[in-house]
Amino acid sequence: MDADAQNAAMKSASRRYGEVTHIRFSADELANLKAVAERDGVTVSEVVRRLVRAEAGHLPIASEALRPVIVDMTDQLRRVGVNFNQAVRAMNDGRVAYDEDLEQALIAVGDLVRQFRDELKTMTVGSRKAREARP
Structure with a gap:
């Protein structure tokens, strides 16, 4: 690896991780x-x-065998989140009878779905070495 490529790789890692420890x-x-x-x-x-x-x-980083399944689960969770957002929007727009408890429950479940989706996405990132080895 030439010096320019090595510097670029180090800067990329610095943006991703930020801190260095020995x-x-x-x-x-x-x-x-x-x-x-x-x-x-x-x-x-x-x-x-x-x-x-x-x-x-x-959650751990997913193995190559699990990666497609987790990517699919992440997409399904995105769809669930979209549905929750539509339900809350319908209540806020008056198309559905407003119920404060229901709204709070939908928001809480939506937040959990987003949190779990973010965790699943993190599992599929993998390491730089693994990403570079992929075709």
């Missing part, structure tokens, strides 16, 4: 991290990010 590992720990990275076809940094996400309670 961690010391024992030789065995680093060997284990590298083995996991090699097995999954990702960088050591991606392995560490995944471990942090898992510890923080976030």
Whole structure:
């Protein structure tokens, strides 16, 4: 990789992740991290990010086999969200009898749908190394 391409890749990673940290590992720990990275076809940094996400309670990054299913689920959730928005809009426009409790419930469910959809989308992003390897 030439210097310009390497600088562009670093700037892209900086925009995506923003922060850099330095961690010391024992030789065995680093060997284990590298083995996991090699097995999954990702960088050591991606392995560490995944471990942090898992510890923080976030959904994991999807495997290549699950990616199409999750992309389909994400699209279905988008459709559900659109339907919730239409229901709330119909109440706000007076086309449906207004019910404050129903409106709040629809808004809450819509928020949950968006949150879950965002989590699913995050699962399908994958690592830079995996994206570059795709045809």
